[in-house]
Amino acid sequence: MESTPPPFDPATLASRLESIVSKSQISTAAEILATHSTDKWYASHPPDVVVFAESTADVSAVLTFASQNQIPVTTRGAGVGYVGGCVPIQGGIVLSTARMNQILGIYPEDGVAIVQPGVITGDLQAAANQVGWDYPPDPASLKECSIGGNIATNAGGPRCLKYGVTRSYVLGLEVVLPDGQVLRTGGRLHKNKTGFDLIGIFTGSEGMMGVITEATLRLIPKPAARAMLAAVFPEFNLAAAAVQNILNSGHLPSALEITDTFTLAAARRRLGADVFPEGNAHLIVEIDGRHAAVESELEELYQRLLSLGASHIQRAVDEAACEHIWKLRREFSYSLRDTGLTKLNEDIVVPRSKLVELVEFARSLEQKTGIPVACFGHAGDGNIHTNLMVENYDDPKVRAHADEALDLLFTWILENGGAITGEHGVGLAKKPWIRQALGETSLFVHQALKQALDPQRLLNPGKFLDL
Amino acid sequence: MESTPPPFDPATLASRLESIVSKSQISTAAEILATHSTDKWYASHPPDVVVFAESTADVSAVLTFASQNQIPVTTRGAGVGYVGGCVPIQGGIVLSTARMNQILGIYPEDGVAIVQPGVITGDLQAAANQVGWDYPPDPASLKECSIGGNIATNAGGPRCLKYGVTRSYVLGLEVVLPDGQVLRTGGRLHKNKTGFDLIGIFTGSEGMMGVITEATLRLIPKPAARAMLAAVFPEFNLAAAAVQNILNSGHLPSALEITDTFTLAAARRRLGADVFPEGNAHLIVEIDGRHAAVESELEELYQRLLSLGASHIQRAVDEAACEHIWKLRREFSYSLRDTGLTKLNEDIVVPRSKLVELVEFARSLEQKTGIPVACFGHAGDGNIHTNLMVENYDDPKVRAHADEALDLLFTWILENGGAITGEHGVGLAKKPWIRQALGETSLFVHQALKQALDPQRLLNPGKFLDL
Numbered sequence: 001m002e003s004t005p006p007p008f009d010p011a012t013l014a015s016r017l018e019s020i021v022s023k024s025q026i027s028t029a030a031e032i033l034a035t036h037s038t039d040k041w042y043a044s045h046p047p048d049v050v051v052f053a054e055s056t057a058d059v060s061a062v063l064t065f066a067s068q069n070q071i072p073v074t075t076r077g078a079g080v081g082y083v084g085g086c087v088p089i090q091g092g093i094v095l096s097t098a099r100m101n102q103i104l105g106i107y108p109e110d111g112v113a114i115v116q117p118g119v120i121t122g123d124l125q126a127a128a129n130q131v132g133w134d135y136p137p138d139p140a141s142l143k144e145c146s147i148g149g150n151i152a153t154n155a156g157g158p159r160c161l162k163y164g165v166t167r168s169y170v171l172g173l174e175v176v177l178p179d180g181q182v183l184r185t186g187g188r189l190h191k192n193k194t195g196f197d198l199i200g201i202f203t204g205s206e207g208m209m210g211v212i213t214e215a216t217l218r219l220i221p222k223p224a225a226r227a228m229l230a231a232v233f234p235e236f237n238l239a240a241a242a243v244q245n246i247l248n249s250g251h252l253p254s255a256l257e258i259t260d261t262f263t264l265a266a267a268r269r270r271l272g273a274d275v276f277p278e279g280n281a282h283l284i285v286e287i288d289g290r291h292a293a294v295e296s297e298l299e300e301l302y303q304r305l306l307s308l309g310a311s312h313i314q315r316a317v318d319e320a321a322c323e324h325i326w327k328l329r330r331e332f333s334y335s336l337r338d339t340g341l342t343k344l345n346e347d348i349v350v351p352r353s354k355l356v357e358l359v360e361f362a363r364s365l366e367q368k369t370g371i372p373v374a375c376f377g378h379a380g381d382g383n384i385h386t387n388l389m390v391e392n393y394d395d396p397k398v399r400a401h402a403d404e405a406l407d408l409l410f411t412w413i414l415e416n417g418g419a420i421t422g423e424h425g426v427g428l429a430k431k432p433w434i435r436q437a438l439g440e441t442s443l444f445v446h447q448a449l450k451q452a453l454d455p456q457r458l459l460n461p462g463k464f465l466d467l
Numbered sequence: 468m469e470s471t472p473p474p475f476d477p478a479t480l481a482s483r484l485e486s487i488v489s490k491s492q493i494s495t496a497a498e499i500l501a502t503h504s505t506d507k508w509y510a511s512h513p514p515d516v517v518v519f520a521e522s523t524a525d526v527s528a529v530l531t532f533a534s535q536n537q538i539p540v541t542t543r544g545a546g547v548g549y550v551g552g553c554v555p556i557q558g559g560i561v562l563s564t565a566r567m568n569q570i571l572g573i574y575p576e577d578g579v580a581i582v583q584p585g586v587i588t589g590d591l592q593a594a595a596n597q598v599g600w601d602y603p604p605d606p607a608s609l610k611e612c613s614i615g616g617n618i619a620t621n622a623g624g625p626r627c628l629k630y631g632v633t634r635s636y637v638l639g640l641e642v643v644l645p646d647g648q649v650l651r652t653g654g655r656l657h658k659n660k661t662g663f664d665l666i667g668i669f670t671g672s673e674g675m676m677g678v679i680t681e682a683t684l685r686l687i688p689k690p691a692a693r694a695m696l697a698a699v700f701p702e703f704n705l706a707a708a709a710v711q712n713i714l715n716s717g718h719l720p721s722a723l724e725i726t727d728t729f730t731l732a733a734a735r736r737r738l739g740a741d742v743f744p745e746g747n748a749h750l751i752v753e754i755d756g757r758h759a760a761v762e763s764e765l766e767e768l769y770q771r772l773l774s775l776g777a778s779h780i781q782r783a784v785d786e787a788a789c790e791h792i793w794k795l796r797r798e799f800s801y802s803l804r805d806t807g808l809t810k811l812n813e814d815i816v817v818p819r820s821k822l823v824e825l826v827e828f829a830r831s832l833e834q835k836t837g838i839p840v841a842c843f844g845h846a847g848d849g850n851i852h853t854n855l856m857v858e859n860y861d862d863p864k865v866r867a868h869a870d871e872a873l874d875l876l877f878t879w880i881l882e883n884g885g886a887i888t889g890e891h892g893v894g895l896a897k898k899p900w901i902r903q904a905l906g907e908t909s910l911f912v913h914q915a916l917k918q919a920l921d922p923q924r925l926l927n928p929g930k931f932l933d934l
Contacts, residue, residue, distance in 0.1 A: 107820070108714075108715055109711060109818075109819065109820035110818040110819050110820050110849075111714065111819055112818075132715065132716075132717060153660060154660055154664070156658050156660075160658065161657070164631065164635055165658060167664065167667075168631055168635055177908075177912070181908050181911070182908065183908045183909060183912060184906070184908070184909075185909055187818075187884050187885075187886070188818045188884060189816045189817075189818065189849060189884070189885065189886050189889075190628070190816070190819070190847075190848040190849060190850070191623050191627065191632060191816050191845075191848045191849075191850045191886070191889035191890055192816060192886040192888075192889060193620060193621055193623075193671060193814075193886070193888045193889055193890055193891065193892050193893070194886050194887060194888055194893065194897075194901070194904050194905060195893065195901065195904075195905050195909065195913055195931065196668070196671060196672050196676075196913055196916060197621070197634065197667040197668070197670060197671045197672075198909065198912055198913075199667075200634075200664040200666075200667025200668065200670075201663070201664070201667065201668070201912075201916070203664060203667075204660060204663060204664045205663050205664075209663075220719055221714050221715070221716070221717045221718060221719050222717060223717065223719075224717045244576060247575075247578065247688050248575055248599065248688070249599075249688070250599060250688045250689055250690065250691045250757075251688060251757075252687055252688050252690075289756065289760060290717075290718075290760060290763065290764050290767070292759065292760065292763040292764075293756060293757060293759065293760025293761075293763065293764065294760075296757065296759040296760065297757050297759075297760065300757070347660075349656045349657070349658050349659060350656075351576075351577040351579075351654075351655045351656065352576065352577050352578055352657070353574070353576035353577050378658075380657070381657040381658045382577075382656060382657060382658075383657070383658045417654050417655060417656070418654075418656065419654070419656050419658070419659040419660070419661050420661060421659075421660045421661055422656075422658035422659060422660055423658055423660055424660065425660050426660070426661065426662065430661075434661070434662065437661050437662075438661060438662050439651070441644075441648050441649065441650045441651070442650060442651070442652055442662065442665065444648070445644070445650060445665055445668075445920070446662055446663055446665075448919040448920060449663060449668070449916065449919055449920075451919060452915040452916055452918060452919035453912070453915060453916075464662065
C-alpha cells in the first residue's frame with residue numbers, strides 16, 4: 001500500500017499542532033527526531049514531528065487533527081520494542097506517551113492499579129509490592145519498558161507460564177480511537193461480560209487500532225515466598241524431558257527457563273568458566289507461594305531433577321539468592337552480545353513437546369547457513385528465544401543471507417504448528433512472514449477490523465497490515 | 468431494527484437445506500422446534516428449522532447458504548444459558564452444535580485439549596483429570612453446559628478468582644465466519660503474538676460474530692490437593708471483611724464464596740435447620756496446591772477466620788469432604804426455587820470493596836419494592852448473584868414491577884462502577900440496559916466490529932446490538 005504525501009511540510013505541521021497542544025509538547029529538533037526514529041531493532045525512519053502527550057485530551061485533540069488532515073500517527077511508549085513496531089516508517093507524527101507516566105492509584109481493596117500508559121512496568125511492580133500486592137507480567141525489559149507498550153504487544157515474560165500474559169491483567173482501558181473519540185471499556189472489575197471483549201481488540205494491536213491513555217490492571221496478592229533451583233544437565237534433551245516431567249507431575253512453577261550449549265558457552269566466557277558447572281544445558285525452576293509450601297515443593301523438585309539426570313543443582317531459598325540467579329540469567333543476552341556478532345532475537349514459539357526438535361533444527365540451521373544459533377527462554381511456554389548470531393550484519397549481502405536463514409527458521413516453525421512471535425509482536429521485523437503465518441482468511445479478518453476502526457489507515461501505517 | 472420477512476416458508480427452507488446437509492440433520496418437528504425456542508431464561512421464539520451440524524463443513528455450508536439468502540442463523544450449544552442468548556427471536560435457522568461433541572485429543576505434552584464445541588464442560592474436566600491435568604473454568608452448570616457456549620459467553624465460575632475465566636484457556640479456535648469462510652486462529656501454543664487477538668473477538672461474542680467449530684484449550688497440571696473452610700459469621704459485613712483480609716495477607720484462594728441471610732434461611736428450610744449453625748453470613752474458602760502446602764495454609768486460614776469473628780468453621784481436608792461442601796453450596800439455588808417464587812438471577816459485579824454496600828442496597832431495594840432479594844456468589848471477584856425473588860412473575864403487571872426493580876438495581880450497579888453481567892452475558896435479559904451500560908462510544912465500536920464481520924447482521928439477530 002502506498003503512502004500519500006503529507007499535506008503539510010514538517011514546519012507547517014508543527015505550527016499547526018501549536019494550536020492544539022502547548023509548544024513545550026512539540027519538537028522538530030534533530031536529536032529528538034533521531035531518538036524517535038527507531039527502537040531496539042534495526043529499522044529507522046524519522047517522524048516529521050514528535051508530540052509529547054500529557055493528557056487524554058491531548059491525545060484526542062492530536063488524533064482528531066490528524067484524522068481530519070490524513071496525517072500518519074505512530075504511538076510510542078518507552079521505545080524499547082524488539083521488532084520496529086514504533087518506527088514511524090511513513091513519517092508524520094510520533095505521539096509519545098512517555099510524559100503520561102503517573103500511577104494514578106493502587107487499590108488493594110479492589111485488587112487493581114490504575115495507571116497512565118507511560119508508567120515503567122518495574123515501577124508499577126515495585127509500587128504494588130510495597131503494599132503486599134503484585135503485577136505478575138515480567139518482560140525482561142521491565143526496568144525500561146512501559147505499560148502502554150506492554151499492552152500494545154501483549155507482553156509476556158518468564159512468570160507468564162503460571163500467571164499468564166499482559167492480557168490477563170488488563171481489566172479496563174481508556175483508548176482514544178483514530179478519529180479522536182475517547183472509549184472507556186471495562187473497569188475495576190475482575191469479571192465483566194458486558195458486550196464484546198473490546199479490551200482484547202486493543203491489547204496486542206501494536207498501535208494500529210487506538211491509543212491507550214489509561215489502564216486498570218489486575219493485581220494479585222504477592223506470594224509470601226519464592227525459591228529456585230538452577231540445574232545443569234549433560235545434554236539439552238534431558239533438560240527438555242525434565243520440563244515435561246515436572247509439569248506432568250502436578251507442579252506449576254512460576255518459571256521454567258532453559259538454555260542451550262551455545263548460550264552457556266558464551267555465558268562462561270563472559271562470567272567465568274566456574275559460574276556454571278560442566279554440562280550442555282541449564283534449567284531454572286522457580287516456584288512461589290506460602291513459605292512452608294515453597295520449602296517442601298523445592299525439596300520434591302530437587303529430588304526429581306536429580307533423578308532426571310541433573311549433574312549439578314543449585315538451590316536459592318531467599319529473595320537475594322533468587323535475584324542472583326535471575327541476574328545471571330539476564331546476563332545471557334549480554335553474553336551473546338559480547339561475541340561481537342549481531343543478535344537477531346526471534347521470540348518463536350513451538351508446542352511444548354517440540355523443544356528438542358527445535359534445538360535440533362537450530363543446530364541443522366547453523367550447519368546449513370554458517371550462522372551460529374543460540375537458544376534460551378521460556379521452556380514451559382515453548383517460547384524459546386532463538387538468536388541468530390550474525391557477523392557484519394550491516395553488509396547488505398550478509399543481511400540477505402540472514403533473511404534467508406530466518407525464512408528457513410520461520411517456515412520450519414509454521415510447519416511445526418508454531419508461531420513466529422510469542423511476545424515481541426510483528427512490527428516491521430516479522431512483516432515479511434505475516435501472510436504465511438496468518439493465512440488469507442485471518443488476514444481478511446484483520447483487514448476488516450482495521451477498516452472498521454481506522455478506515456483512513458492513519459494509525460501506525462506501514463506495519464503488518466499494509467502488505 | 469426491523470427484521471425482513473424470510474425468503475422461504477419453513478417447509479421450503481427445510482427442503483432447500485436438504486441439498487446441503489443430510490435429511491437426518493434437519494428438523495421441523497414441533498417438539499424439536501419447541502426445545503430449540505428457549506434456554507433457562509423466560510423468552511421463547513421458535514425457529515423455522517433446526518439444523519444439527521456434524522462437521523465444520525456442515526456449518527460452513529449452512530452459513531454460506533444463509534448469507535446468500537439472508538436467513539437469520541442462531542447458534543445453539545447445550546441451551547442452558549441464563550439470558551435468552553440462544554433464543555431465535557427472528558426465527559430462521561437454529562444451528563445446533565450438540566452433535567459436534569467429540570474430545571478430539573488431550574495432549575499433556577503440549578498442555579492442551581482439542582475439542583468440538585458440543586463437548587460438555589464437565590466431561591472435558593473429567594477426561595483431563597484422568598491424565599493428571601485440569602481445565603479450571605467451572606460454571607455452576609458444568610455438567611450440562613458445553614464448551615461452545617462457554618466460549619460464546621466467556622463463562623466464569625468460582626475458581627476463576629485464582630485461575631481466570633474461559634478466555635484465559637482458549638489458545639486456538641476454528642470459527643466459521645458469517646459468510647461461510649473457515650478461520651483458524653491460534654493453536655497449541657501458550658503464547659502467540661501473531662497479529663491481533665482474534666480469539667478475543669469471538670470469545671464472549673454471544674454467537675454474533677461467527678460459529679465456533681473447534682477449540683484448542685489450555686490445561687494446567689492438576690493441583691495435587693485441595694481443602695476448604697466453610698465459616699459462619701454473625702453478620703455479612705464480617706464475612707465481607709474476611710474476604711478483604713484473606714487477600715490482603717497474601718493468600719490467593721481458588722474460591723471465595725459468600726452467602727447472605729436470605730439465602731441461608733432458604734437453605735436451612737430446604738436442608739434442615741442444623742445444616743448451618745446460627746449466623747447471618749456464610750463464607751467458603753477453597754485452596755489448592757501441593758499436599759503439605761494446602762495443609763499448612765488451611766491452618767493459617769482457620770486461625771485467621773477465627774480471629775475475624777467466624778462463629779463456626781468447618782474444615783474439609785479431602786476430596787469427599789470438599790465435594791460435600793460444594794454440594795451444599797449448589798443447593799442454595801434450589802433452596803431459592805423451593806420458595807415457589809420466580810428467581811431472577813442477576814450476575815452483577817461490583818468492585819470487590821463494595822460487597823457490603825451491595826448487600827445493603829439489596830436490603831433497601833427489597834424494602835422499596837417488596838421483592839425479596841437473595842445475594843450469594845463469587846466474593847473474591849465481586850461477582851455476586853443477586854436474585855430477585857418474584858411472586859406471580861407470569862402476571863404482566865408483576866413483570867413490569869420486577870423490571871422496575873431490575874432497573875433500580877442495574878442503575879445502582881453502574882453508578883457504583885459495576886457491571887450488569889459478569890459471566891452470563893447480555894442476551895435478551897440484559898438488552899434493555901446495554902446502552903446505559905456501554906455508553907455511546909462503546910456501542911459505536913461494537914457496531915463497527917459487527918458491521919466488519921457480519922454486514923448482513925444474520926448471526927443471532929435481535930440481540931443486544933439490534934437496539
